Amino acid sequence: MKLILSTSNIMGAVSSFRPITNSKSNAEFVNSLRASLEANYSIATSENVNGNGHAARLTYPSWTQMTEAGLEIPALDFSESALQEERDQYDITLKLFYLPGASIEDRGKQTREAVNLVLKELHMPSIDLLIVSFPGVYFDEEEKCPDKISTRGPIEAEPEPIESQIKTWATLETLKDEGIVKRLGIAEFGHDRLANFLDRTRIPPSVDQVNLRDCCSVPRDLLKLAKGRNIELLVHNDCSNILPRGTLRELLGSGPSGAHVLSGSAKTGEKRKSLHGEPVTNGHADKPLDGEVQPLWVVKYTAVVRNRGVVENKGYFAMAEFTNDS
Amino acid sequence: MGLLAVGTPLDWPEAKKVASHVREWGIEQLLAIWRRAKGKERDALLWGDEIEYLVVSFDDEKRNVKLSLRQADILEALANDAELLKQGGGVPDLACGTKKSGRNAPTFHPEFGRFMLEATPGAPWGIGFKDLLDVERDMKWRRQIAKNHVFGHEFPITLTTFPLLGDKKSITPYFPPSGPKLRSQFVPDEIANPHIRFPTLAANIRARRGRKVELNVPVFHDDKTVWPFKDPTVDYDLHNWPEDDDVRKGAVKDNCIYMDAMAFGMGSCCLQITFQAKNIEEGRKMYDQLSPLGPILLALTAATPIYKGFLADTDVRWNQISGAVDDRTPEELGEAPLKNDRWRIPKSRYASNSTYISQDPRLRPEYLDPDLVVDEQLKERLIEGGMDDRLATHFAHLFIRDPIVVFAEDLKELDLDKTDHFENIQSTNWQHMRFKPPPPGNDIGWRVEIRPMEIQITDFENAAFSVFVVLITRAILSFDLNFYLPIPRTTENMETAHKRDAVINEKFYFRKNVLPKRTPRINGTASNPASGTNTPLPSRPSTPVGPVEDEYDLMTIDEIINGRPDGTFPGLVPLVESYLDGMNVDVETRCELARYLALIKGRASGRLWTAAKWIRHFVRGHDDYRMDSVVPDGIVYDLVKAVERITVHEGRDGYANEMLGSRCSLAE
Numbered sequence: 004m005k006l007i008l009s010t011s012n013i014m015g016a017v018s019s020f021r022p023i024t025n026s027k028s029n030a031e032f033v034n035s036l037r038a039s040l041e042a043n044y045s046i047a048t049s050e051n052v053n054g055n056g057h058a059a060r061l062t063y064p065s066w067t068q069m070t071e072a073g074l075e076i077p078a079l080d081f082s083e084s085a086l087q088e089e090r091d092q093y094d095i096t097l098k099l100f101y102l103p104g105a106s107i108e109d110r111g112k113q114t115r116e117a118v119n120l121v122l123k124e125l126h127m128p129s130i131d132l133l134i135v136s137f138p139g140v141y142f143d144e145e146e147k148c149p150d151k152i153s154t155r156g157p158i159e160a161e162p163e164p165i166e167s168q169i170k171t172w173a174t175l176e177t178l179k180d181e182g183i184v185k186r187l188g189i190a191e192f193g194h195d196r197l198a199n200f201l202d203r204t205r206i207p208p209s210v211d212q213v214n215l216r217d218c219c220s221v222p223r224d225l226l227k228l229a230k231g232r233n234i235e236l237l238v239h240n241d242c243s244n245i246l247p248r249g250t251l252r253e254l255l256g257s258g259p260s261g262a263h264v265l266s267g268s269a270k271t272g273e274k275r276k277s278l279h280g281e282p283v284t285n286g287h288a289d290k291p292l293d294g295e296v297q298p299l300w301v302v303k304y305t306a307v308v309r310n311r312g313v314v315e316n317k318g319y320f321a322m323a324e325f326t327n328d329s
Numbered sequence: 330m331g332l333l334a335v336g337t338p339l340d341w342p343e344a345k346k347v348a349s350h351v352r353e354w355g356i357e358q359l360l361a362i363w364r365r366a367k368g369k370e371r372d373a374l375l376w377g378d379e380i381e382y383l384v385v386s387f388d389d390e391k392r393n394v395k396l397s398l399r400q401a402d403i404l405e406a407l408a409n410d411a412e413l414l415k416q417g418g419g420v421p422d423l424a425c426g427t428k429k430s431g432r433n434a435p436t437f438h439p440e441f442g443r444f445m446l447e448a449t450p451g452a453p454w455g456i457g458f459k460d461l462l463d464v465e466r467d468m469k470w471r472r473q474i475a476k477n478h479v480f481g482h483e484f485p486i487t488l489t490t491f492p493l494l495g496d497k498k499s500i501t502p503y504f505p506p507s508g509p510k511l512r513s514q515f516v517p518d519e520i521a522n523p524h525i526r527f528p529t530l531a532a533n534i535r536a537r538r539g540r541k542v543e544l545n546v547p548v549f550h551d552d553k554t555v556w557p558f559k560d561p562t563v564d565y566d567l568h569n570w571p572e573d574d575d576v577r578k579g580a581v582k583d584n585c586i587y588m589d590a591m592a593f594g595m596g597s598c599c600l601q602i603t604f605q606a607k608n609i610e611e612g613r614k615m616y617d618q619l620s621p622l623g624p625i626l627l628a629l630t631a632a633t634p635i636y637k638g639f640l641a642d643t644d645v646r647w648n649q650i651s652g653a654v655d656d657r658t659p660e661e662l663g664e665a666p667l668k669n670d671r672w673r674i675p676k677s678r679y680a681s682n683s684t685y686i687s688q689d690p691r692l693r694p695e696y697l698d699p700d701l702v703v704d705e706q707l708k709e710r711l712i713e714g715g716m717d718d719r720l721a722t723h724f725a726h727l728f729i730r731d732p733i734v735v736f737a738e739d740l741k742e743l744d745l746d747k748t749d750h751f752e753n754i755q756s757t758n759w760q761h762m763r764f765k766p767p768p769p770g771n772d773i774g775w776r777v778e779i780r781p782m783e784i785q786i787t788d789f790e791n792a793a794f795s796v797f798v799v800l801i802t803r804a805i806l807s808f809d810l811n812f813y814l815p816i817p818r819t820t821e822n823m824e825t826a827h828k829r830d831a832v833i834n835e836k837f838y839f840r841k842n843v844l845p846k847r848t849p850r851i852n853g854t855a856s857n858p859a860s861g862t863n864t865p866l867p868s869r870p871s872t873p874v875g876p877v878e879d880e881y882d883l884m885t886i887d888e889i890i891n892g893r894p895d896g897t898f899p900g901l902v903p904l905v906e907s908y909l910d911g912m913n914v915d916v917e918t919r920c921e922l923a924r925y926l927a928l929i930k931g932r933a934s935g936r937l938w939t940a941a942k943w944i945r946h947f948v949r950g951h952d953d954y955r956m957d958s959v960v961p962d963g964i965v966y967d968l969v970k971a972v973e974r975i976t977v978h979e980g981r982d983g984y985a986n987e988m989l990g991s992r993c994s995l996a997e
Binding site for chain 1: 371373374455456607803806807808809906908910911912913914915916919920923
């Protein structure tokens with residue numbers, strides 16, 4: 004069974020600000036997802052309004068929704084999420100993070116799932132730019148930038164061979180052919196990987212998105228290559244490791260800060276046994292689900308009103324595979 | 330401001346007699362604008378900056394520097410520059426420039442002081458990030474053009490004030506003080522732009538007051554300053570004009586530098602930014618949200634530590650301009666019982682603003698100024714004409730003032746397609762924010778002007794502050810930030826910003842929670858989760874109901890700009906960075922923006938000095954300084970030379986890095 008997680012529009016939500024310590028650049032996604040879950044499962048009682056006692060929790064079936072596509076956490080509602088203006092008023096950018104451990108073969112399908120969810124959310128027929136981030140790929144500055152290394156987060160995946168990235172790219176090219184995406188981009192490619200990639204793709208990327216942090220130094224060969232091949236070098240501040248291992252288990256688990264969709268919590272480890280000993284069917288019982296979670300992808304979407312520079316909608320979707328313990 | 334309107338200006342008290350007439354017609358013109366433009370929608374962000382220059386004249390042999398009063402000649406030369414005109418630049422007020430497509434050359438405008446120039450970009454800026462990088466280049470271009478049209482020994486500097494203004498000698502060509510219009514014992518009438526509007530403005534302000542304007546700036550008490558300090562430059566034996574009695578009636582305060590003319594204030598250079606809003610609602614929101622930032626921006630840009638050759642104990646120009654155009658009568662000031670005047674007025678026409686105008690539900694009535702003076706009759710007329718109460722209150726507040734310059738010819742017929750009477754009052758209300766309705770006859774939308782910043786010495790700094798303010802507005806709109814603070818706290822903050830080194834030593838009232846209390850939507854499926862006596866509510870925060878005093882706190886500018894380390898306040902620069910994180914910005918632009926933000930961060934933390942601190946340090950470290958608060962000609966010559974050097978090199982030669990930081994960038 005698939006788990007479909009969503010933050011809805013996070014603009015203006017407290018969680019969307021990066022902490023001033025600059026310590027965790029993946030915090031925006033994790034924090035806004037946590038806030039989204041809390042807003043759905045918490046109920047305020049007169050006691051906790053007064054500051055005594057803990058917030059009561061709604062059981063997950065009351066705020067999630069089971070559909071053919073999977074379990075929506077929280078239940079999706081596209082009725083009020085449409086952008087306000089016409090399509091050509093916006094710059095819509097998607098950044099899709101393929102996660103380590105997910106099937107590379109399924110990326111074509113994953114990409115379509117992600118893009119379709121965003122199009123539905125924004126009520127738009129197409130997007131301007133789709134950037135993909137492959138697991139384990141880090142753009143390495145030649146210059147010393149300890150600040151950057153320290154904020155990168157733990158490296159949990161080795162870069163995959165370029166062959167599989169090129170294969171994935173072919174599915175993206177189809178989206179462009181279909182007119183659903185106007186421009187394609189990749190993230191964190193250094194000079195060599197980019198040069199290699201360019202030689203072997205039908206539609207070359209228009210954008211390479213790199214993380215500079217406070218060290219404004221881009222390797223000269225990369226600058227030159229990008230300029231020569233008309234590739235825009237854009238800056239991002241995302242952590243490539245956007246969903247560290249165990250995070251989803253903690254957010255959805257039954258620990259003190261979890262949403263109680265899954266049993267157990269991150270602290271009890273990745274493998275766990277049923278705490279309740281009751282079988283779970285289709286997620287419609289009130290008890291948390293027992294089983295394994297494998298995150299597949301995360302997509303970030305941003306809609307900017309072009310001639311005013313105002314971000315009107317920004318949010319995340321994530322998809323995970325849930326397997327029942329048997 | 331169009332200056333070409335020529336006619337017969339009314340002297341005081343003739344102008345006073347037609348004041349109600351002008352106000353009533355101004356209100357009718359405002360209602361005509363309102364009806365025409367209230368539904369204007371979907372305007373792009375367009376914005377512009379204004380840079381004001383002082384033109385100085387060096388005499389390297391005698392080692393002295395004077396203010397050049399050649400504004401008219403310089404503007405004439407600019408207006409006749411064929412190359413500039415071809416590119417759409419020039420001097421629109423001299424009616425020679427014609428607009429051409431493409432990147433327009435900058436335009437130059439006269440200002441109050443005859444030693445001042447104002448320059449604006451030839452066309453407004455947008456929000457394309459490339460545009461943001463063009464700002465600094467354009468500012469450098471403007472200065473270069475100005476430089477090309479002055480004499481070789483002259484230079485257009487961007488100091489807020491000329492340190493020797495009012496010393497009775499440092500102007501060229503020389504004119505003696507004590508003319509009929511200003512009646513100043515320190516500066517001649519020729520210090521002001523000769524266009525009839527300006528001397529009339531100065532004379533009528535003086536006449537309305539019943540005495541000269543009165544500026545007393547606290548002097549900096551240095552180790553050897555004679556104490557109590559009695560301004561040694563004051564002449565108590567002058568008998569040319571009735572107003573010469575002012576100093577014999579106690580106009581001069583102890584321990585203060587005394588000044589007596591509009592030129593001491595309106596001769597200051599500022600950095601002002603104007604934005605076009607999407608529609609009137611967004612404009613009203615921007616006006617409110619930027620208002621509490623005014624004093625913070627003032628303290629961050631502090632650049633005015635010297636007046637009339639003395640070190641002052643304040644760092645900014647604001648109150649001096651306020652005093653220099655303060656036309657309030659003794660009755661209005663509360664010094665005499667109300668007899669002829671209608672009300673007591675707490676603030677000068679030039680002051681921090683006193684209204685909020687948005688219909689934002691977050692605006693609590695407690696934030697409004699309890700001392701607001703409003704012309705109830707004019708307000709009623711506005712409401713009758715369809716304007717909502719809040720906006721009507723704002724304009725009826727601006728319209729408590731008398732028009733100062735009235736041309737007899739304009740009173741013959743009311744033309745509702747013009748805005749002259751409205752602008753007469755609107756543009757002589759110099760508050761720190763200004764809400765500007767669309768002008769007739771073109772497609773310009775509702776605009777907001779932010780006016781508190783002091784001009785900075787270099788184009789780099791001026792670009793940095795301009796771009797920072799633009800980015801803040803985008804962050805406010807994107808994140809729906811809430812900076813609301815009771816207006817009296819902003820008024821107090823404005824005073825605090827004057828203190829020496831306020832940027833690092835003082836605390837300012839600021840809203841604690843600027844982030845909207847919004848959480849992701851709650852789905853329909855989650856409703857009605859339980860029943861019972863403990864009626865459960867969704868955990869969505871409700872409208873604020875706590876005491877207003879709990880909403881704000883005293884914060885340092887470092888905390889306001891850079892955030893609190895414990896995470897309880899995010900900081901304006903991190904908010905801007907968060908905004909930028911959501912945008913597609915190329916590496917070159919982002920690195921340039923990082924340089925700008927680094928300057929703002931450094932100023933706020935104290936790591937980088939304000940110009941006020943740098944200049945003060947320069948003077949006190951000079952061999953000729955005697956620790957007595959006096960800044961003699963020789964030091965001013967060296968100082969202005971140093972300012973010229975900083976303007977040209979912007980710290981790349983290693984000079985003034987305390988103020989600018991070490992300057993290197995991706996491009997270098």
